[in-house]
Amino acid sequence: MIAGAQVSGMQKLAPGIILCATVAMAASFLTAHYSAPVMLFALLLGMAFNSIDTSGTLQPGIAFSAKSMLRLGVALLGARVTLGNMVDLGIMPFMLAVCGVVLSMGVGVALCRLMGRKSAFGLLTGGAVGICGASAALALSSVLPRGQDGISERDTVFTVVSVTALSTVAMVFYPIIARVFHFDDTQAGIFIGATVHDVAQVVGAGFSISETAGNTATIAKLIRVAMLVPVIAIITVVLRRRQVASGGEQARFPAFLIGFIALMVVNSMGFIPPAVAGLISDASRWLLIVAIAGLGTKTNLGELREIGPTAAVIIVAETVAIAALALIVLGFFR
Numbered sequence: 001m002i003a004g005a006q007v008s009g010m011q012k013l014a015p016g017i018i019l020c021a022t023v024a025m026a027a028s029f030l031t032a033h034y035s036a037p038v039m040l041f042a043l044l045l046g047m048a049f050n051s052i053d054t055s056g057t058l059q060p061g062i063a064f065s066a067k068s069m070l071r072l073g074v075a076l077l078g079a080r081v082t083l084g085n086m087v088d089l090g091i092m093p094f095m096l097a098v099c100g101v102v103l104s105m106g107v108g109v110a111l112c113r114l115m116g117r118k119s120a121f122g123l124l125t126g127g128a129v130g131i132c133g134a135s136a137a138l139a140l141s142s143v144l145p146r147g148q149d150g151i152s153e154r155d156t157v158f159t160v161v162s163v164t165a166l167s168t169v170a171m172v173f174y175p176i177i178a179r180v181f182h183f184d185d186t187q188a189g190i191f192i193g194a195t196v197h198d199v200a201q202v203v204g205a206g207f208s209i210s211e212t213a214g215n216t217a218t219i220a221k222l223i224r225v226a227m228l229v230p231v232i233a234i235i236t237v238v239l240r241r242r243q244v245a246s247g248g249e250q251a252r253f254p255a256f257l258i259g260f261i262a263l264m265v266v267n268s269m270g271f272i273p274p275a276v277a278g279l280i281s282d283a284s285r286w287l288l289i290v291a292i293a294g295l296g297t298k299t300n301l302g303e304l305r306e307i308g309p310t311a312a313v314i315i316v317a318e319t320v321a322i323a324a325l326a327l328i329v330l331g332f333f334r
Contacts, residue, residue, distance in 0.1 A: 016060055016063070019061070023049065027293065070139075070288065071254070074142075077225060082268045105123055105130060111313070120144050120150045124155060127140045129315065131231065132198065132224055136228060141159075143232055166316070167201040170196045171201040174205050175208050178191050187330050189215065194224070
């Protein structure tokens with residue numbers, strides 16, 4: 001009887017999951033041929049299917065893709081991170097990662113209050129800018145409060161689109177900025193890894209300078225990816241205290257974050273062979289693409305207009321702030 005219920009549940013989920021997977025495959029195909037960000041393609045293609053499900057048959061699978069597959073994809077990100085590689089770069093990338101996240105989220109919250117927006121939007125955009133772009137936006141959206149005092153799905157979509165677009169711009173111009181400031185390859189790699197939002201664009205920008213810069217940028221970026229752990233943990237603890245004080249249901253520590261930490265520790269101890277770690281990393285990337293495709297299909301493009309120009313000002317300001325911080329720190333410790 002239990003098996004029958006599971007089969008019935010999978011039958012309900014299958015149509016929506018198949019749609020999201022198909023959109024993800026199409027986005028990957030377009031990225032391979034046109035070299036544009038796969039997350040952006042997945043979002044835009046998903047939005048194109050927003051109005052096709054009049055009966056609601058696809059909705060359970062789309063919701064599963066946008067939530068459960070997202071959390072699994074974030075958990076598997078832990079296989080990308082090894083503590084040994086991060087320690088080899090020294091204290092500066094750690095300092096930039098911590099200060100960058102605090103600065104970007106602080107700027108986001110401050111500007112949101114100044115412009116009459118909810119603070120949760122500043123935490124979402126600031127975390128995306130300070131940590132790892134679209135992946136961080138998706139992870140944060142799963143733990144931040146929803147509704148009138150929190151964020152909406154269109155806020156998440158807007159953040160993903162914005163950080164992806166800004167990452168692409170940074171991939172082109174940040175190597176030029178590194179040359180203007182006469183950074184050596186290691187310094188240029190740290191600058192790019194500490195400032196560009198998405199991992200793919202970090203790799204592209206770093207290796208456009210040199211192999212040393214590319215490797216350094218990748219490791220510096222992974223230090224920022226590891227910042228997901230303390231940031232989400234702190235947000236969860238704060239939410240739990242507020243909900244206890246108000247008599248509401250307590251926020252639970254995210255299971256996907258436990259999975260992230262476990263994989264990071266196991267990988268750091270050398271128990272995951274490089275080939276397997278690569279497969280897990282590829283699986284994580286695929287799950288996140290499917291998740292963002294699901295989020296896209298739930299989003300009406302017209303609704304993004306309601307977010308307003310202040311949202312763009314906030315996320316650009318966060319991007320400029322974290323870049324300025326990296327330039328100041330690298331210039332001071334040269």
